[in-house]
Amino acid sequence: MACVTATNPKGGFTAKAYPGDNKTLLAFNFDNKQRTVNLAGFSIQVQPPGKPAYFLLNDLLFPTPNKHAVNQSEPPNSSANSPFQKYRWTHFTGQYHQGLNPAVGLYKYTVTPRYFDNNGNMLALDATLSASVTIDVGPFKKGALSLGFTRGYMQSQAFEHHFGMHAQLQPSGKPLQFDTSAAAGTDSTGKSYAYADEYAWMGESARVLVFDVLNEVLNDPTLSLKVFAYDLNEPDVVTILLKLAAGGRVRVILDNASLHTNKAGTTPEDQFTTLFNKQKKGKAAIVRGHFARFSHDKIFIVCKNGAALRVLTGSTNFSITGLYVNANHVLVFDDPTVAAKYSDVFEESWKDLAKANSAVAFAASPLATAPFTPQLAGISKTVINYSPHSATDASKVLNGIVTRVNQETGAGVANGNVLFAVMQLTGGQNPVYTALNNIHGSESIFSYGISDAPAGTFLYQTSSPQGVLVTGKPGKTTLPPPFDQVPSPPGHEIHDKFVVCGLNGKDPVVYCGSSNLALGGEKSNGDNLLEIHDDDVATAFAIEALGLIDHYDFLDRFANAKAAKTAKQGSVSKPAAKASVKKTKAVAKKAPAKKAAKKPRAPKKTARKAAPKAGRRTPAAPRSSR
Template structure:
């Protein structure tokens, strides 16, 4: 499976980047072809399924003056083309409901033009370009990836679940029936927590549940668990079921966030349930190294000889927030060597009662574990906590790799990232990422819940973008619906950095580490480096999706003294309001000029992706 597929004609080229159950479509054309261009129509054909056109929230101010197919909704890109040179498609956002088709997809992209009267002409199929790619959970050479969809702050979430959707029942019970009704959407359609969780948890949830189901179904397997936050009901039910048959060991964080004398925390409640249920072979230990037992890991082993066969790791906590609100990732290594190294770490922590000082003295803390899954995927892993010297060395390597991108030719260098916090703690990585957007030699596109400052796109400038995943209350212009806030919790819980995703030496840093010196010296964590174009592309698409989304929300963050808009309005009222603020599609090719202005970030964007 390549990282991307492309096709080109004299008037249009289309490149489709393959992500984790998503596709980034990037377009290019000679500048002369942009005269009278009013966007791109995108038709989607899932193999063996009903085709559809991707949806655009924006429409023409006067649709009746343009070629329109009345059988399609006004927002169909057949009627309202996209005025961008790339578009990300995630199945299930608008079409196909909560369980979208996974498999081969054909995307047909057609440039759309207006005549001398600025009226869009009917679609001309002779101008179309089609590409065919797999749209499915990412798996390659013994590595599976998974990502939460999250996006409770999105139009897609509102469309499916409405503005008042519950993330968990109000009674706050640790265990609850996820098949119970959670709520209803604007159309009056009811949905369950299970349906909501499946959509929000997306492929990350699928990876977690698949692994637990595999162990439950095979009496010859057992699982060792590192957990930090732990309150997801289906995960807990699976772990309790394994405890009853003596096939699970758990190391669970007991820092103040997760433990008190009254045993009232969700993790304490889990410990009580686990202890009552466990049979010989199952056991639980609480601990926090020097500060937190911050790993989120399942190690699958054979009962017969304790040989490790598979490991799940990443940034995703096994909690309702971690799997359904936060933006997170998981990795599953179906590789005995990698799994074996995680098993050594678990055994060392278990034998030393989750002691930070003891682990730091072990070879596991001071060494970097190198692995090679195939010629397409290599990498290394470090396991914290570390000594100060090792912690500095590990993070300096990432900062150095980021700096190397500045030496690449302009138009080739890129750093894309999603890092939970960047202004809380000391880190050479934070320092590098916080100022990266100022370097015009690098295409930088990043997001953090707590950046030291934000840098939005400015027309005519090629400086990078740095946004926050937690904008203050947004006031979106019509025709967009207002979105909810994540409150005091995190939106961005990822900790990944991607360098040169489509150039030489594509590299990803990811895992549970917060990429800060304090955490690397005090927390139980794992920091993974992956090298390979396919895997780097997958992480790059996640960064692009997040930055694009929150770049829009950040631009409309509520300003002091600004009044809240009406929470909802009828479609006709929203259309009228959109016209009033002139928030509609352009009827000339002027919108495309920035993509051919060498001083503009959109020019760099078009060159890099298309």
């Protein structure tokens, strides 16, 4: 793993930096507990390439700042004056200091432990106690694999500060096509912004990868594209696909389950189909189908002279909610062997969707009966399964994930861990759902999970060795000062489907892709499920999980009371203004920090049974530093 470590022997202090996708996980530790006596927290200074250094900001201030040593050249919310009281912190480049286009390259992070005197007053920053780590920060790429994530987080301080409380993601009437450079609204300062500005911020690196592939094909007349689409209404994606149709250079398999079609032809997918058929020329063609339930893949395959060169896949729908509201991931393989296999899946699906029993036909094909195991430079092992499967094969694939999850709790496994973000964990008898819903109860493993529909909610508790399972749909919330109230987004927050096992272990692995990890879906849907054994890839996904879970662990604590009929199911205990966040054993061992006066303690974890359908999702407080 490309982890960077620095230790300062004077204070027995160690700082580690783990690279993610345009973000860095920082973790801190001491060599013994005595070093934590009178600990006030950690100041973090960032030196980006070619730009001035700055301290990260902390929204939580001391109640009486003048009691403490103050750096007059820094604002009150600088971590130089208000240190972070956590043993890890995720830095998202940009936001306060670099805007929407932060620098890419080597970043130097200098972390300094801060201490109180015996009267509870914070002492001045002592640079002789600092530890500095330098790490490459930018888009994730390893060998032939590029990885990206949507940012989403519409219900965050960062989104509200950029786009205000009343941001609109589409013009009124929700047209399929519109000019995304048009003004969408104004922020709290009265400054105008365009839909494209919202999309760039919310879509983040996943959007970059999607349009990198589309524009590559659009701008090279020798290239063509094969597309699997489920939800389809992102206006710029639609425009490019229609241009390719007019040039005879695209074939599309588009889902036509009931949510994507109607007799009036008014769904976005129906509108797209009508426009496509009017504009198509040459070899351009479109097929509508849904196997036994859904054609659920989200895939681009780039071809030249009939040969596949490159493929994009993942959990991200080519829609406004998929790219800009949901938490999602995108993977791009610049590998002809992988692209060729996906092209085979496309051709088999094109053929089978014309049959009455399309799911049965695909499940019987060699593409579904045996996993695909490409050899990728720099990646230890990759396994890809394509569905729909037979019942036997579906169970085999999902039980393989359960076995790997359970291995982390086995005897002899040091610091076993499972981190996940999975859209749904309820509905039917599904082995993966059962395993992920139950693992938080184990005291022998670090588990950290989030779902829009978990079987229960178990918030972080400082005194408990059990795991954390939070919901991405807590319902309405009321955030306390100093946090601003933030907008409520439409649709799912957690649309990801990934599970990380064994971070920092001998065989770290991530399961990801479009599969909902359910037996019904594996038997009935067109999907692809990837299993990637690689420490850097697993780390990038783990950092994404940590951000999501920390964010919603905080938000879930401020969920407004439910109606009387649901109150019987339990409620989350009322918290203080900010919760401490559990630190993974897989990253750094936690030592107790002394909290500043009136800085809040984490509330106790309370099990809350989730309703089958969560209420409208509400804004959350900020996660780490955006």
